[in-house]
Amino acid sequence: MGTVLVLGGTRFFGRKLVELLLGEGHQVTIATRGQSGNPFGDKVEHVVIDRTNASDLQALMANRTFDIVYDNICYSPNEAKAFCDVFNGKIGKLVFTSTLSTYEIDGAVKVEEDFDPYNYEIRMGDTADFTYGEGKRQAEAVFFKYAKFPVVAVRFPIVMGVDDYTERLHFHVKRVAQGEPIGFVNMDAEMSFIQAEEAARFLLWAGQTSVEGPFNATATGAITLQALMNLVEKATGKRAKIALLGDDKIRSPYAIPASWYMKNDKATMAGFEFSQLDSWLENLVQHIAQQYA
Template identity: 90%
Template sequence: MATVLVLGGTRFFGQKLVERLLAEGYQVTIATRGKSGNPFGGKVEHVVIDRTNASDLQSLMENRTFDIVYDNICYSPNEAKVFCDVFNGKIGKLVFTSTLSTYEIDGAVKVEEDFDPHNYAIRMGDTADFTYGEGKRQAEAVFFKYAEFPVVAVRFPIVMGTDDYTERLHFHVKRVVQEEPIGFVNMEAEMSFIHADEAARFLLWAGETEVEGPFNATATGAITLRTLMELVEKATGKRAKIALLGDDEIRSPYAIPASWYMKNDKATAAGFQFSQLDSWLENLVQDIAKQYT
């Protein structure tokens, strides 16, 4: 039986990944801070650690190995370097959850070559030393330089789902229902998204196959923020109050100045079949709207 370690894994798409791993018959260990509990009970081994503490990781890996490790909670180059120091020689493969935020918001559709972690100047530091996107860029660069095991960096856009604890899509639905304004910068900007179920399915695929390197993982297609808000209006039966700019209280989590989305051609060519964004987004908006109407 293959052994898998998931750093994170008790919430949202991380939880869905563990559910898929268990269904496939893997022996799963999850390592978390313990704040979200263990929704899997005795089906998994649950180790409570601080992901940022090197001695915790060393204790976790004492006299053991894993075939696959999923790291959903690495946000800095320091964390990535410690991971490599501890896990080199002890695992078969790493699947690292990265992000669309490794790419600049410049209106151009993004492909993997737009950020090359193999030739990126490394600047060590902790999470607080970087923006979210730069921390992930640095982490990718460190993994690809220092890891002695295969690495897949999965670049997700914003992940959506009814159980999204960040409630970014919920924010829009709730404010429309309550007839409160939402601040945007550019309503014609396009974005790409992925459903949490598909994100989990992709992570499983990335671990099981021979692929290595950076991979964009997004539902096929993009949507303008104007069209997205029209879906919210349709689901709620109310008109959205749109404000350009606005303060932090009303500003949309999607308030981007230009289009920011990516293509999934590389992963598609490698054999993964993505959903079409328009095949599920409207239904998801309607499901979230039911929570507030």
Template identity: 65%
Template sequence: MKKILVIGGTRFFGKKLVEQCIAKGHQVTIITRGHTEQPFKQQVEHIIVDRTDQQALKQAVVNRDFDVVYDNICYSPNEAQQFCEIFNGHIGKLVFTSTMSTYEMDGIEKTEEDFNPYDYPIQFGDTADFSYGEGKRLAEAVLYKEATFPVATVRFPIVMGLDDYTRRLHFHIEHVLQQKPMGFSNMEAEMSFITADEAATFLLFIGLSNLEGPYNATANGTVSLQALITLVEEATGQHAKISLLGDSTSRSPYAISQSWYMSNAKATKAGFEFTQLSQWLPQLIQAMTREIRLHKD
């Protein structure tokens, strides 16, 4: 049994990670701001604190030690530095949730070597000072420089699931059902995806292993935006209305200009077996379509 701390564990794949930790018999503590009700009741210890408040976070975990910490809500180099100041000497390992956005969108399959956090120049600042991708790049760089504990960073593509609070896949189904136009820039662009369940399973896998460093975690295979929209059309029985780019209300959350996907070869070699995107994406779109129709009625 491990003592596990999950920072951000009440929504989406963070919630699923906590569920898997509990199911495996680990002692779980979660830290959230308390804005989302936690469904685990007495199965976890729940610490309510804003992780951006360094003094409050430090006080909340003073004299506490954890075997594994998962940080799902660190978005800036300042937050990463504060994490090291608080937890150095008190944890066995950190698993930091990073992103495919650390990689340039250039149409080439991305491997971990395409972004090296170990020699990335550090510039400090808060979340508002950087783009999402740059904030994550700098956070990785700070962690690998200043942490005295082992660090594994997991770079996810867009994570999919019925309970995705960002509703990015929902957007496309709803627009087709409502016959609203969607804006794209390159329908032939290919993307990587992973389910929330698989993301959680990989986080648990890497946290309990001796693996360190950056790892891409994505389902096997890619899908073009044209093929994805075709799956939506098949599930809804309606034709999509596609426009060029569109405005802020009609532009697809997946409106990328070039293919943007990555290799999971490193994680596969380490022993993790990923699912096939082509096997679950059609079923997810169909299930999401049924759910949206049910709520509409």
């Protein structure tokens, strides 16, 4: 049994990670803004903090240490640097939730070497100073430069699940079911995805093994947006109304101009076994479609 801190952890794959940790008997502390409540009750210690406030982090870590910290809510280099300043010497390992967005959308399948955080020029700033992808790139670079503890940067693609609060996949199913148009840019573009349960299992694995550095974590395989919409049509029994481009109201959250997906070979070789994308995606689409039948 170990001591584990999860920054975030009350929603979606963060919540599933905490459930896995509790199932293994770990002593878990979750630190959140308190806006989503505490679904675990007295099974965890719940600390309400502002992740962007260094003083809150200092108060959290006063006279305590953790074996593993999972940071699901760091989005900028300033936040990463404050984390290092406070947590250096007090934790055994950090697992940082990063993203496919660290890679350019250029049609090429992505491997970890396509973004090198160890030699990336650091520009300090807050979340508002960067795009989402650049903020994560900068955060990775800061962690790998200033952390005095092992760091794993887990690069997830879009995470899918019935309980996805962003409802990105739901958006497509709902609009097709209701006969509303969806805007795309390139229907032949391929994407990769991961299920929330698998994302949680990967985070657990990354914390408990000796791996360090950046790791792509995605279900094996990719799917074109056309093929994805075919699954939605099959599940809803309706024909999708596809508009090229379109305004913000109808534009798909997956409206990318070129293929944007990654390989998981590095993590596979390190010992993690991923699912096949086509083994669960159709079932997930059908499950969501039942909500709009």
